[in-house]
Amino acid sequence: MTMAPAPSRESTATQPVRTDRGLALIVDDEVANRRLLEKLLQQEGFGTVCAVDGAEAVTLFSERTPDIVFMDVMMPGMDGYEATRRIKSLSRARFVPVIFLTALSDSASLARCIDAGGDDFLSKPFSIEIFKARVVALERIRELYRELAWQHDQLSLRFDAERRDEAMAERVFSHAIAARNVVLDGVAALHRSASSFSGDLVLTARLPDGGARLLVGDFTGHGLAAAIGALPVTEIFHAMSSRGADCVSVLEEINRKLCTLLPPDRFMAATLISVSGTGSRLWVWNGGMPPVIIAGAEGLHRVASHGLPLGIVPDGRYHEEMQVQSITPACRLLMMSDGLLEARDRAGVMFQAAGLDACLDRWGAGEGMASVLETALEAHCGAVAPDDDVTAVELVVSKALLVEDCVPDVSHGERARVGWEWSVSLSGPYLVERPPLGMMLESAGFLNSLGAHIGAIDTVVAELYSNAVEHGVLGLASSLKSSPDGFHAYYEQRARRIAAGWRGFVRLHISFTPLVDGGRVRIVVSDSGPGFDATIVDELERDPDPARPWGRGLSVVRKLCESLGFEAPGNRVIAVYRWIDRVAEAPLEST
Amino acid sequence: MSIRTSIEADGRKVVIRISGRFDFSQHVAFREAYRNQGASTEFVVDLRDAEYLDSSALGMLLLLREHAGGDKSRISILGARDDVRRVLEIANFDRLFRLG
Numbered sequence: 129m130t131m132a133p134a135p136s137r138e139s140t141a142t143q144p145v146r147t148d149r150g151l152a153l154i155v156d157d158e159v160a161n162r163r164l165l166e167k168l169l170q171q172e173g174f175g176t177v178c179a180v181d182g183a184e185a186v187t188l189f190s191e192r193t194p195d196i197v198f199m200d201v202m203m204p205g206m207d208g209y210e211a212t213r214r215i216k217s218l219s220r221a222r223f224v225p226v227i228f229l230t231a232l233s234d235s236a237s238l239a240r241c242i243d244a245g246g247d248d249f250l251s252k253p254f255s256i257e258i259f260k261a262r263v264v265a266l267e268r269i270r271e272l273y274r275e276l277a278w279q280h281d282q283l284s285l286r287f288d289a290e291r292r293d294e295a296m297a298e299r300v301f302s303h304a305i306a307a308r309n310v311v312l313d314g315v316a317a318l319h320r321s322a323s324s325f326s327g328d329l330v331l332t333a334r335l336p337d338g339g340a341r342l343l344v345g346d347f348t349g350h351g352l353a354a355a356i357g358a359l360p361v362t363e364i365f366h367a368m369s370s371r372g373a374d375c376v377s378v379l380e381e382i383n384r385k386l387c388t389l390l391p392p393d394r395f396m397a398a399t400l401i402s403v404s405g406t407g408s409r410l411w412v413w414n415g416g417m418p419p420v421i422i423a424g425a426e427g428l429h430r431v432a433s434h435g436l437p438l439g440i441v442p443d444g445r446y447h448e449e450m451q452v453q454s455i456t457p458a459c460r461l462l463m464m465s466d467g468l469l470e471a472r473d474r475a476g477v478m479f480q481a482a483g484l485d486a487c488l489d490r491w492g493a494g495e496g497m498a499s500v501l502e503t504a505l506e507a508h509c510g511a512v513a514p515d516d517d518v519t520a521v522e523l524v525v526s527k528a529l530l531v532e533d534c535v536p537d538v539s540h541g542e543r544a545r546v547g548w549e550w551s552v553s554l555s556g557p558y559l560v561e562r563p564p565l566g567m568m569l570e571s572a573g574f575l576n577s578l579g580a581h582i583g584a585i586d587t588v589v590a591e592l593y594s595n596a597v598e599h600g601v602l603g604l605a606s607s608l609k610s611s612p613d614g615f616h617a618y619y620e621q622r623a624r625r626i627a628a629g630w631r632g633f634v635r636l637h638i639s640f641t642p643l644v645d646g647g648r649v650r651i652v653v654s655d656s657g658p659g660f661d662a663t664i665v666d667e668l669e670r671d672p673d674p675a676r677p678w679g680r681g682l683s684v685v686r687k688l689c690e691s692l693g694f695e696a697p698g699n700r701v702i703a704v705y706r707w708i709d710r711v712a713e714a715p716l717e718s719t
Numbered sequence: 720m721s722i723r724t725s726i727e728a729d730g731r732k733v734v735i736r737i738s739g740r741f742d743f744s745q746h747v748a749f750r751e752a753y754r755n756q757g758a759s760t761e762f763v764v765d766l767r768d769a770e771y772l773d774s775s776a777l778g779m780l781l782l783l784r785e786h787a788g789g790d791k792s793r794i795s796i797l798g799a800r801d802d803v804r805r806v807l808e809i810a811n812f813d814r815l816f817r818l819g
Binding site: 346392393394395415416418434435436437440466 | 774775777808
């Protein structure tokens with residue numbers, strides 16, 4: 129017996145013989161039947177394998193994994209029904225059609241074929257054409273099954289991948305985000321995770337004035353998509369809070385980052401609150417979250433959403449939206465995500481329609497969040513996992529929350545009022561290609577405390593700095609610039625000296641002191657040069673010739689600054705820039 | 720749950736009417752409703768038959784807004800019921816769309 133298909137005499141010239149139809153298992157105790165079927169199937173493009181009874185059929189089915197089975201019913205030993213039952217139980221995961229070919233024709237016997245797991249039956253004798261058509265039909269069904277099985281496998285793989293992604297997102301949340309939070313006494317959080325990770329975010333920070341700041345955020349989207357935005361938000365929140373940046377600046381920066389990072393349909397609803405170190409002032413901003421509830425001396429007060437969620441439009445109005453209020457000691461706050469309001473019970477009823485208000489009343493009357501909300505939510509949801517993350521955070525303003533003996537008078541809602549010092553020493557190629565001051569201060573996180581004054585301060589620094597490089601380090605004489613030719617010669621000489629390779633450095637030291645009505649910036653520029661006779665400067669300035677093309681840098685600096693002075697031997701200059709904010713900080717006066 | 724689109728005023732105005740739950744399952748149909756319209760088209764999102772709106776629907780509205788060039792006057796959201804309106808108001812979407 130050959131396994132190679134014999135050329136078909138029955139097939140027409142236009143229908144080439146297929147040789148790829150897989151392996152057929154023929155089960156029949158009569159050799160003549162087997163031969164006939166083998167020949168027919170080989171002509172049709174099947175490989176064949178034969179079994180003489182049910183038991184051998186089951187064995188061969190396991191060993192050879194055929195693609196289709198032709199089964200006789202009546203055989204010595206194990207009959208076709210039993211063999212089919214066993215074969216079907218062996219091939220549960222993959223569909224292998226079994227066709228009964230039987231001499232029986234009574235309906236009860238034929239029904240038994242299907243009961244046993246058969247997929248089709250033909251009563252002998254049968255027409256070859258009908259036989260072929262039935263085989264094609266079963267193959268079609270088999271292909272459909274295989275396609276489905278393949279898709280199912282793919283879906284399972286995707287599902288597993290998604291589960292891994294979610295686990296990763298959870299890990300990112302718990303490690304990179306939650307771990308950076310500071311523990312604040314008087315802050316309690318309630319959290320129930322959705323079955324699919326949903327990206328509620330709680331951030332806490334201690335402020336330099338001893339106060340505290342909290343952010344409760346709710347990202348659109350689930351899984352990694354939500355976690356991706358959470359990382360920079362966390363980074364910005366902590367970095368800026370720890371150096372005393374105000375609420376408005378933090379919101380501006382988070383918003384700017386999310387606008388760049390997230391696609392247009394993704395954003396973060398958030399509430400941000402900040403309590404001053406004295407415990408007497410509260411800043412609240414709510415963009416797209418349920419109301420922040422404040423329990424004070426006059427009962428419950430709600431701060432409803434008054435801002436756009438973060439990450440939608442680049443120009444936020446946080447300054448005007450920021451709510452500043454005076455608070456009394458023992459004031460309590462409650463922030464929540466909409467997952468709490470919408471948590472459903474078994475019947476699909478949301479928590480906001482079933483007991484939330486009663487909980488808030490009890491909370492307002494002085495009961496702790498844990499004892500009120502947690503118990504009620506547990507009773508409401510029972511074993512039902514929430515669709516969305518559920519988050520509630522309670523903050524009790526008390527001595528325990530705040531840290532005493534910190535820098536007083538730090539503002540939270542207004543521009544930062546924390547002083548700083550920053551210095552840099554430039555040499556080598558950086559000496560002549562100084563990065564812009566704004567850029568350097570921004571990377572240090574100091575830029576926002578200078579506000580609109582950065583331009584003027586940069587001018588002062590630029591003048592003093594180029595003096596230090598050109599006159600101090602490179603030893604060029606400013607008076608060269610007195611004629612147009614000299615002007616040119618000056619810059620030629622400058623380029624030659626730079627190219628000749630020189631050694632030296634310029635140090636830049638900037639310190640900022642916040643003042644009640646504005647601020648003061650002290651700029652110290654020193655260089656490695658030998659210094660100069662500072663009285664020349666005085667003479668130049670006594671002779672203010674407006675047409676003189678040189679020696680003007682310092683008079684500009686003097687006009688901008690409160691004071692300007694050189695220290696002997698003249699390689700160190702100190703400029704003090706002072707500003708007064710025109711607008712009194714109105715929100716601070718209101719209660 | 721369905722999205723029906725009708726074109727009015729000689730193609731200058733597209734009315735997208737959403738019924739049932741307006742959530743992520745509608746995002747393909749919702750995008751189809753506007754993607755072939757020019758950015759100068761006026762869009763009306765009719766929510767009178769919308770029973771529910773979630774944050775992914777807010778996101779879809781933002782995508783429509785982006786498609787329309789970010790101009791508030793070009794997109795009106797009409798007929799929102801109380802529950803749906805509350806979600807839009809909490810998100811302060813009246814600053815981004817004309818809420819009628």
